[in-house]
Amino acid sequence: MSAFIELEHVTKTFGSSGLFGGGSVTIAVDDVSLTIDEDEPAITTVAGESGSGKTTLTRLLLGSHVPTDGRMLYRGKDFTKLTRRERRAFQREVQPIFQDPFESYNPFYKVDHVLDAPIKNFKLAGSVAEKKRMIEDALEMVGLVPEETLGRFPHQLSGGQRQRIMVARALLLKPRVILADEPVSMVDASLRATILDSIRRLNRDLGISVVYITHDLTTAYQISDNILVMYRGTIVEAGTVDAVIQSPQHPYTQLLIESIPQPDPKNRWGSEPPQQNWEITDTEITGCKFADRCPAVMDRCHTVRPAQYLIGEHQLATCLLYEDKGEMTNPDITSTFQTEKQAITAAASN
Amino acid sequence: MSTEQAITTYREGARITDVDSLVVEGLSVYYETEDGTVKAVDDVSFTLKQGERFALVGESGSGKTTLAMALMRLTRPPGHIARGSVTLNNRDLTTLTEDEMRQARLSELALVPQGAMNSLNPVMRIERQLTDGIVDHLADDESITKKELSQTARDLLTRVGLRPEVARLYPHELSGGMKQRVAMAIGISLRPSLIIADEPTSALDVVVQRQIMQTLGRLQEGLDASIMLVGHDMGLVAQFADTIGVMYAGKLVEVGPVEDVFGDPKHPYTKLLIQSLPSLQEKKDFVGIPGLPPLLIHLPQGCAFEDRCPSRFGKCTGAVPEKLSVGARRDVACFLYEGEGAS
Numbered sequence: 275m276s277a278f279i280e281l282e283h284v285t286k287t288f289g290s291s292g293l294f295g296g297g298s299v300t301i302a303v304d305d306v307s308l309t310i311d312e313d314e315p316a317i318t319t320v321a322g323e324s325g326s327g328k329t330t331l332t333r334l335l336l337g338s339h340v341p342t343d344g345r346m347l348y349r350g351k352d353f354t355k356l357t358r359r360e361r362r363a364f365q366r367e368v369q370p371i372f373q374d375p376f377e378s379y380n381p382f383y384k385v386d387h388v389l390d391a392p393i394k395n396f397k398l399a400g401s402v403a404e405k406k407r408m409i410e411d412a413l414e415m416v417g418l419v420p421e422e423t424l425g426r427f428p429h430q431l432s433g434g435q436r437q438r439i440m441v442a443r444a445l446l447l448k449p450r451v452i453l454a455d456e457p458v459s460m461v462d463a464s465l466r467a468t469i470l471d472s473i474r475r476l477n478r479d480l481g482i483s484v485v486y487i488t489h490d491l492t493t494a495y496q497i498s499d500n501i502l503v504m505y506r507g508t509i510v511e512a513g514t515v516d517a518v519i520q521s522p523q524h525p526y527t528q529l530l531i532e533s534i535p536q537p538d539p540k541n542r543w544g545s546e547p548p549q550q551n552w553e554i555t556d557t558e559i560t561g562c563k564f565a566d567r568c569p570a571v572m573d574r575c576h577t578v579r580p581a582q583y584l585i586g587e588h589q590l591a592t593c594l595l596y597e598d599k600g601e602m603t604n605p606d607i608t609s610t611f612q613t614e615k616q617a618i619t620a621a622a623s624n
Numbered sequence: 625m626s627t628e629q630a631i632t633t634y635r636e637g638a639r640i641t642d643v644d645s646l647v648v649e650g651l652s653v654y655y656e657t658e659d660g661t662v663k664a665v666d667d668v669s670f671t672l673k674q675g676e677r678f679a680l681v682g683e684s685g686s687g688k689t690t691l692a693m694a695l696m697r698l699t700r701p702p703g704h705i706a707r708g709s710v711t712l713n714n715r716d717l718t719t720l721t722e723d724e725m726r727q728a729r730l731s732e733l734a735l736v737p738q739g740a741m742n743s744l745n746p747v748m749r750i751e752r753q754l755t756d757g758i759v760d761h762l763a764d765d766e767s768i769t770k771k772e773l774s775q776t777a778r779d780l781l782t783r784v785g786l787r788p789e790v791a792r793l794y795p796h797e798l799s800g801g802m803k804q805r806v807a808m809a810i811g812i813s814l815r816p817s818l819i820i821a822d823e824p825t826s827a828l829d830v831v832v833q834r835q836i837m838q839t840l841g842r843l844q845e846g847l848d849a850s851i852m853l854v855g856h857d858m859g860l861v862a863q864f865a866d867t868i869g870v871m872y873a874g875k876l877v878e879v880g881p882v883e884d885v886f887g888d889p890k891h892p893y894t895k896l897l898i899q900s901l902p903s904l905q906e907k908k909d910f911v912g913i914p915g916l917p918p919l920l921i922h923l924p925q926g927c928a929f930e931d932r933c934p935s936r937f938g939k940c941t942g943a944v945p946e947k948l949s950v951g952a953r954r955d956v957a958c959f960l961y962e963g964e965g966a967s
């Protein structure tokens with residue numbers, strides 16, 4: 275194991291606090307510990323409710339948000355203590371794909387700029403011809419025709435086309451880690467498969483770790499090794515995709531997986547699921563954050579904050595239903611993770 | 625046209641009547657660029673019945689948003705409607721004056737745009753954003769008090785499942801799902817008879833997605849409106865829609881009831897699209913349809929899907945296939961079905 279990025283008990287809050295603050299505080303990420311490992315490059319899905327802190331978590335991993343509490347480490351070193359050189363190396367090695375393709379562009383530049391600029395900035399190409407080839411290869415990997423894409427302004431492209439250019443940009447840089455925030459939410463199923471397949475190839479062939487934030491649990495199941503599920507800033511369940519998707523344990527994960535719209539018109543949704551109660555602010559909740567919507571709620575859930583309990587070797591749930599399983603000794607949720615390669619090695623040695 | 629006669633659908637509780645709500649005929653929308661004409665929507669025709677839920681799917685860049693914007697007559701230069709008509713409740717929208725069209729928007733047809741969450745004004749309270757349209761559409765001799773407006777805003781919020789107090793907030797104080805609901809509340813504020821929703825939930829988790837789509841469905845039924853849903857999520861389409869239309873390279877290549885199209889897709893593109901849907905039951909090779917869509921500037925002589933089509937034959941390169949009827953409310957544009965049924 276060699277840790278590339280680590281979060282140690284990281285909390286990120288927004289909003290005013292204290293006596294004179296007035297407004298309410300949002301705990302966007304609540305005491306999260308995890309590791310992105312370099313030797314075992316995995317694809318890890320981050321799923322969860324809209325507003326549960328997924329994007330905030332990526333921004334913490336990117337170093338663009340400073341933790342309110344806890345630390346972020348890069349190659350074992352506190353991120354806030356990096357030298358300029360180390361910081362520049364980090365910027366090259368960790369590439370984000372931002373959630374909103376509408377905001378990632380400067381409307382006055384042609385889209386070529388988002389691909390040109392990093393090549394220049396990190397001096398990735400030796401010649402103009404090489405630069406051109408790199409850009410064209412990356413565009414083709416995401417199903418874009420270079421001559422139909424280059425030379426255009428952002429508004430001349432469709433939503434999915436803009437989104438794919440952002441993916442192409444990350445692919446082009448061949449970093450150590452890709453943090454992809456909803457990279458394919460605006461493209462069709464077939465293209466989603468094509469793009470995610472390129473991402474998976476990068477993971478396998480070049481050993482790039484990928485954090486894949488998505489609402490699409492079906493593709494998450496297909497391409498990722500591990501998954502973590504967030505609810506109001508807390509990681510409520512984590513483990514290998516096989517464990518979590520095939521047998522979800524936390525009631526929120528169960529609701530989430532039940533709600534996946536099946537492409538079968540003969541088998542339609544039942545009644546509407548219960549809504550989140552936004553009236554209770556994050557700081558007012560003393561027990562479990564899901565208690566107000568939970569079908570399995572017990573009295574204690576309203577007052578006792580659940581810890582992370584180990585359901586099996588490769589699965590944890592933050593839910594009092596599993597209290598008897600014992601609290602995890604290692605707070606790092608990624609200790610339950612396993613890559614496909616590790617699973618194969620483990621199976622072979624048995 | 626027989627009024628109020630129900631037509632068959634598979635969706636429980638659907639109230640689709642035989643009254644035409646929207647009739648699109650031979651619609652073409654082109655963008656004129658330095659390199660040539662981008663035929664983003666080319667000769668598209670379809671009909672929506674009152675109460676019907678129509679889903680428009682298709683490859684990214686196939687012209688769905690362009691079509692939706694053209695129905696609203698919001699096409700911006702260098703885009704223009706090259707041909708065709710858009711008839712809503714027996715009125716051809718393409719012939720309306722700009723002023724008449726402005727009145728029709730929101731009150732007769734409303735758009736929840738792609739990325740609607742970002743379309744809210746960041747420095748304006750939600751209440752104002754909900755009621756501006758209402759004030760705008762008041763006739764010269766009408767007036768409305770502040771109190772009435774405020775009450776309307778609160779009612780609208782309740783109808784989309786939000787607390788009335790949200791009216792006092794600014795967009796940045798809301799989550800993505802809440803903003804999306806606000807955009808939807810604006811869309812229904814003037815009780816339109818057609819709601820066009822362009823990827824209304826692609827940024828939301830599946831629980832909220834389901835709540836929003838079910839809310840939208842309920843609102844639509846309450847208004848007896850029809851709906852056109854643009855989206856990529858075939859699961860959502862299967863859950864929500866009555867009818868599906870599939871676009872490829874600017875053309876509508878297949879239309880039919882969702883059950884029939886999912887159960888027995890006809891066009892080779894639709895077949896491959898449905899086959900490429902991943903499943904939660906088994907992990908398998910995860911690959912899309914090989915190849916790329918054609919350049920919309922240089923469309924081929926023949927069928928635009930020909931070079932990626934596993935069933936192609938000699939005829940496909942020669943001419944563009946016309947729409948053929950292959951069953952009840954079922955059309956497909958593919959030479960494979962020539963000679964089958966009436967055309």
Ligand SMILES: Nc1ncnc2c1ncn2[C@@H]1O[C@H](COP(=O)(O)OP(=O)(O)OP(=O)(O)O)[C@@H](O)[C@H]1O
Nearest residue numbers: 288289300302323324325326327328329330331800
């Ligand atoms: N800059 C900010 N200022 C104030 N609050 C914020 C800020 N960024 C995020 N939040 C709040 O923190 C919470 C988590 O937001 P975040 O964007 O991380 O959610 P998310 O899981 O990415 O949601 P989505 O799936 O909708 O993208 C939300 O309640 C959000 O309103």
Ligand SMILES: Nc1ncnc2c1ncn2[C@@H]1O[C@H](COP(=O)(O)OP(=O)(O)OP(=O)(O)O)[C@@H](O)[C@H]1O
Nearest residue numbers: 430431432433434655664684685686687688689690
């Ligand atoms: N202003 C413009 N000038 C030139 N071409 C344009 C312009 N706007 C859109 N296009 C092109 O028209 C085609 C259709 O775009 P449109 O946005 O309608 O696609 P879409 O089906 O909605 O795609 P997506 O699913 O990715 O949102 C695309 O190939 C796009 O590049």
Ligand SMILES: [Mg+2]
Nearest residue numbers: 328329330373
């Ligand atoms: Mg986000």
Ligand SMILES: [Mg+2]
Nearest residue numbers: 432433689738
């Ligand atoms: Mg679009």
